Amino acid sequence: xxxxxxxxxxxxxxxxxxxxxxxxxxxxxxxxxxxxxxxxxxxxxxxxxxxxxxxxxxxxxxxxxxxxxxxxxxxxxxxxxxxxxxxxxxxxxxxxxxxxxxxxxxxxxxxxxxxxxxxxxxxxxxxxxxxxxxxxxxxxxxxxxxxxxxxxxxxxxxxxxxxxxxxxxxxxxxxxxxxxxxxxxxxxxxxxxxxxxxxxxxxxxxxxxxxxxxxxxxxxxxxxxxxxxxxxxxxxxxxxxxxxxxxxxxxxxxxxxxxxxxxxxxxxxxxxx
Amino acid sequence: xxxxxxxxxxxxxxxxxxxxxxxxxxxxxxxxxxxxxxxxxxxxxxxxxxxxxxxxxxxxxxxxxxxxxxxxxxxxxxxxxxxxxxxxxxxxxxxxxxxxxxxxxxxxxxxxxxxxxxxxxxxxxxxxxxxxxxxxxxxxxxxxxxxxxxxxxxxxxxxxxxxxxxxxxxxxxxxxxxxxxxxxxxxxxxxxxxxxxxxxxxxxxxxxxxxxxxxxxxxxxxxxxxxxxxxxxxxxxxxxxxxxxxxxxxxxxxxxxxxxxxxxxxxxxxxxxxxxxxxxxxxxxxxxxxxxxxxxxxxxxxxxxxxxxxxxxxxxxxxxxxxxxxxxxxxxxxxxxxxxxxxxxxxxxxxxxxxxxxxxxxxxxxxxxxxxxxxxxxx
Ligand SMILES: Cc1ncc(C[n+]2csc(CCOP(=O)(O)OP(=O)(O)O)c2C)c(N)n1
Ligand code: SF4
Numbered sequence: 001x002x003x004x005x006x007x008x009x010x011x012x013x014x015x016x017x018x019x020x021x022x023x024x025x026x027x028x029x030x031x032x033x034x035x036x037x038x039x040x041x042x043x044x045x046x047x048x049x050x051x052x053x054x055x056x057x058x059x060x061x062x063x064x065x066x067x068x069x070x071x072x073x074x075x076x077x078x079x080x081x082x083x084x085x086x087x088x089x090x091x092x093x094x095x096x097x098x099x100x101x102x103x104x105x106x107x108x109x110x111x112x113x114x115x116x117x118x119x120x121x122x123x124x125x126x127x128x129x130x131x132x133x134x135x136x137x138x139x140x141x142x143x144x145x146x147x148x149x150x151x152x153x154x155x156x157x158x159x160x161x162x163x164x165x166x167x168x169x170x171x172x173x174x175x176x177x178x179x180x181x182x183x184x185x186x187x188x189x190x191x192x193x194x195x196x197x198x199x200x201x202x203x204x205x206x207x208x209x210x211x212x213x214x215x216x217x218x219x220x221x222x223x224x225x226x227x228x229x230x231x232x233x234x235x236x237x238x239x240x241x242x243x244x245x246x247x248x249x250x251x252x253x254x255x256x257x258x259x260x261x262x263x264x265x266x267x268x269x270x271x272x273x
Numbered sequence: 274x275x276x277x278x279x280x281x282x283x284x285x286x287x288x289x290x291x292x293x294x295x296x297x298x299x300x301x302x303x304x305x306x307x308x309x310x311x312x313x314x315x316x317x318x319x320x321x322x323x324x325x326x327x328x329x330x331x332x333x334x335x336x337x338x339x340x341x342x343x344x345x346x347x348x349x350x351x352x353x354x355x356x357x358x359x360x361x362x363x364x365x366x367x368x369x370x371x372x373x374x375x376x377x378x379x380x381x382x383x384x385x386x387x388x389x390x391x392x393x394x395x396x397x398x399x400x401x402x403x404x405x406x407x408x409x410x411x412x413x414x415x416x417x418x419x420x421x422x423x424x425x426x427x428x429x430x431x432x433x434x435x436x437x438x439x440x441x442x443x444x445x446x447x448x449x450x451x452x453x454x455x456x457x458x459x460x461x462x463x464x465x466x467x468x469x470x471x472x473x474x475x476x477x478x479x480x481x482x483x484x485x486x487x488x489x490x491x492x493x494x495x496x497x498x499x500x501x502x503x504x505x506x507x508x509x510x511x512x513x514x515x516x517x518x519x520x521x522x523x524x525x526x527x528x529x530x531x532x533x534x535x536x537x538x539x540x541x542x543x544x545x546x547x548x549x550x551x552x553x554x555x556x557x558x559x560x561x562x563x564x565x566x567x568x569x570x571x572x573x574x575x576x577x578x579x580x581x582x583x584x585x586x587x588x589x590x591x592x593x594x595x596x597x598x599x600x601x602x603x604x605x606x607x608x609x610x611x612x613x614x615x616x617x618x619x620x621x622x623x624x625x626x627x628x629x630x631x632x633x634x635x636x637x638x639x640x641x642x643x644x645x646x647x648x649x650x651x652x
Contacts (some may be wrong), residue, residue: 070337080301081345084342105334
């Protein structure tokens with residue numbers, strides 16, 4: 001029996017999904033659906049947009065207005081949707097490669113504009129769909145099919161990137177830490193402006209196997225053991241933080257929102273007439 | 274006719290006027306010479322009519338935002354030139370596959386690469402047809418005057434809405450930057466076509482379903498209460514992806530048929546002094562003005578020469594060109610490139626008449642005298 005949440009927010013006839021057994025993406029997708037339901041949003045007024053990748057297949061399963069676009073371009077399509085119809089709640093689902101490699105430019109500019117879109121990056125540290133090539137989120141030294149001798153690229157911190165570009169809400173959680181993830185997505189949707197939530201996912205099929213991270217349970221356990229909340233991290237020494245990564249809320253601020261600012265121009269011009 | 278406004282205006286400006294008259298409510302793009310005035314005019318005019326303009330971070334994003342807006346129900350446009358048109362190609366294919374009506378203006382400039390930025394060229398006619406990957410329908414219209422730019426921009430929107438497909442306005446720098454007197458018709462005199470909306474209950478809506486021999490599905494906007502899925506993958510009539518080769522065949526055939534079975538509705542052309550012509554010069558866009566002048570000069574010298582001008586470049590007016598080929602001894606194709614449409618004419622006429630080409634690839638226009646000299650050389 002599927003849960004009430006799944007029956008209410010998913011396209012039951014499109015399940016089961018295509019993801020590998022043990023893939024972290026399903027947990028993150030469910031978290032998004034839970035957040036939307038917790039907020040009681042009208043399904044007709046929600047639009048979920050994605051690019052291309054394993055993660056970007058999520059909108060196909062979700063019972064909203066859904067748009068599966070070209071690789072890296074979800075935010076650019078979503079910007080058109082949101083600006084043309086600001087009453088829609090626009091949510092972007094994207095992978096680490098989709099968001100920060102081919103789509104990196106769109107990510108920083110959507111953040112800079114502070115347009116009211118909530119972006120959830122499913123970060124599995126690898127290109128899953130194309131079979132395990134390194135991504136801008138693959139740690140230096142790790143292996144990928146295109147990094148057979150170890151990746152020499154330095155990785156992006158996607159949250160830092162979004163924060164530096166001007167996102168007004170930035171948070172990170174993991175497939176293991178689902179409850180905070182749901183809370184952050186809710187807060188991101190409620191934030192009037194650009195919100196970026198990084199969800200650390202896991203790809204046991206490629207990243208896990210190539211880098212000897214064990215099976216999916218081990219990968220989730222790794223998330224549990226290595227994530228440190230940003231507030232708690234303040235009290236820890238550099239040594240204690242060695243090898244750990246931060247989760248939690250990094251930015252929560254307010255700034256004029258793009259579609260509202262544009263509407264002000266329209267209103268001003270209509271008064272002049 | 275009484276409300277007509279007479280103005281001196283640039284082709285690029287007339288394009289914006291035409292777009293607003295056609296009901297454009299969204300523009301997403303990135304500036305590039307010689308198309309920039311289309312962006313500037315849209316930025317100025319759209320918020321005045323309650324529409325939205327956004328300058329995106331690049332042309333790829335401009336095309337994407339245009340499609341996103343179109344899916345919410347907006348009449349959306351983007352404009353660019355050569356290099357930007359190349360960047361838009363992947364998403365133009367997406368618009369064709371997702372059947373998102375939108376207008377792409379390409380004010381052609383010299384190339385390849387950044388070429389001569391402010392010099393005219395007609396080097397993108399094949400890019401307009403074959404630029405993106407896979408097989409998909411293409412509609413591209415090419416105006417020769419400022420007034421026609423206005424009219425054809427309206428027509429681009431109408432064709433986009435009617436056939437749910439991206440439509441290209443293939444301008445060139447000559448027409449884009451030329452200033453001419455234009456009479457803007459009153460709104461009542463302009464025919465406007467809007468996309469067909471679904472009338473069924475949301476639960477019965479098949480986003481890509483057509484009935485009988487219909488070719489164009491009814492389209493709901495995101496937010497209208499019809500939740501559906503849009504993808505660039507091969508999809509069935511529900512809009513969801515499938516790997517079925519049968520569905521792929523049916524889908525791509527229907528997309529192609531939308532244009533191929535409606536060629537007579539779409540194709541427009543101009544004939545000039547063709548009645549007794551023995552030689553025809555085929556020219557289009559800004560270059561057709563020089564062709565017309567050359568034909569006049571030739572007539573003054575007693576030469577039996579006429580002009581054929583495709584207004585619709587794609588689909589190419591094949592039927593009309595074949596008929597011509599059967600009547601005349603020579604077709605000279607005059608264009609500002611190395612022979613892109615000349616190849617198409619050769620392909621179409623299959624040896625029924627002699628085909629030759631006069632072109633220029635140095636960023637200059639062809640003069641009437643140069644075309645006249647070519648006519649005399651061929652005769
Ligand atoms: C223009 C373009 N380049 C490359 C690809 C091939 N491609 C598809 S998905 C993908 C990577 C996806 O990785 P990511 O965004 O991290 O998502 P994941 O599959 O890991 O969830 C690539 C390179 C494509 N579809 N389009
Ligand atoms: S390849 Fe990796 S990311 Fe893709 S579905 Fe499988 S486990 Fe998930």
